[in-house]
Amino acid sequence: MPIRAAALCMGSLLLTGTASAAEEQGRVAVISAFAPEWSMLVEALEDSRDDTLNGVTFVTGRLAGQEVVLFLSGISMVNAAMTTQLALDHYDIDAIVFSGIAGGVDPALDIGDVVVPAQWGSYLEALLARETPEGWMPLPFVPTDFDNYGMIFPRAVEVMRDGLDAPERKFWFPADPGLLDTARAVAAEMDFETCIEGACLGAPPEVVMGGNGVSGMAFLDNADFRDYVARTFEAQVVDMESAAVAQVAWANQVPFIAFRSLSDLAGGGAGQNEMGTFFALAAGNSATLVTAFLAAMD
Structure with a gap:
């Protein structure tokens, strides 16, 4: 059954312990960006315990038969990278799962659909070029990798991890193939909510497996830039955290997957942004799929 949205005041969480050293218990890290996404997963936990690390609440317990830590x-990107690394430093994490909402940039997708990309990139990692009478001027010592949008020239980053002798230029950070296979098998059996508080979707939500997701430190609500993102990165979905978490997972060599349900069309809708109407429905659909995914994990 779908997990339904429920209000949860952050202040009501009682911190019953303080984590001070890495656990030996292997867990799946289940991450959401903000409280409305997170609360419906926390409420389903069994034998939960709250810890605090550097002011961040981590809740351990069992969810759908898995030992998990939720936080x-x-x-945004810096927050996501910091908290993910903090979790990896203090818990024995076997896999990282992100559950949340996002903006749809692929015109073939609708609000409520859940997208599970095969890879994630930071699309606002860029050179901001100067304008000259001849046009925008790229710099020979700052390599770029994609077509520009005005002064914005997207580019890969140099990254390191164990096993590399030198930094590697990398734009896309992959989801784990095995986790994607599990999600694909579960997706075929899903049934999602279509209405919330009198607002209904035009069609039942679908799960979209594979493709590209992009993340950046901006809330996208612009039709023209949305079209650019869809075309340039062949992206289905845009958010503000997943690529950062994917990069941290890659650097630590921990399997990663993100489930993002569309709460809005990133500026592509006919009227005002749809997130205010559909964010709870979208968050519930993502949490429903994540819970089924956890139950199906080895």
Whole structure:
């Protein structure tokens, strides 16, 4: 049955312990960006315990038969990278699962659909070029990798991890193939909510497996830039955290997957942004799929 949205005041969480050293118990890290996404997963936990690390609440317990640690990444890329690394430093994490909402940039997708990309990139990692009478001027010593949008020239980053002798230029960070296979098998059996508080979707939500997701430190609500993102990165979905978590997972060599349900169309809708109407429905659909996915994990 779908997990339904429920209000949860952050202040009501009682911190019953303080984590001070890495656990030996292997867990799946289940991350959401902000409280409305997170609360419906926390309420389903069994034998939960709250810890605090550097002011961040981590809740351990069992969810759908898995030993998990749930926490909020915080909104945006730096917050997401910091909290994910903090969890990896203090818990024995076997896999990282992100559950949350996002903006749809692929015109073939609708609000409520859940997208599970095969890879994630930071699309606002870029050179901001100067304008000259001849046009925008790229720099020969700052390599770029994609077509520009005005002064914005997206580029890969140099990254390191164990096993590399030198930094590697990398834009896309992959989801784990095995986790994607599990999600694909579960997706075929899903049934999602279609209405919330009198607002209904035009069609039943679908799960979209594979493809590309992009993340950046901006809330996208612009039709023209949405079209650019869909075309340039062949992206289905845009958010503000997943690529950062994917990069941290890659650097630590921990399997990663993200489930993102569309709460809005990133500026592509006919009227005002749809997130205010559909974010709870979208968050519930993502949490429903994540719970089924956890139950199916080895």
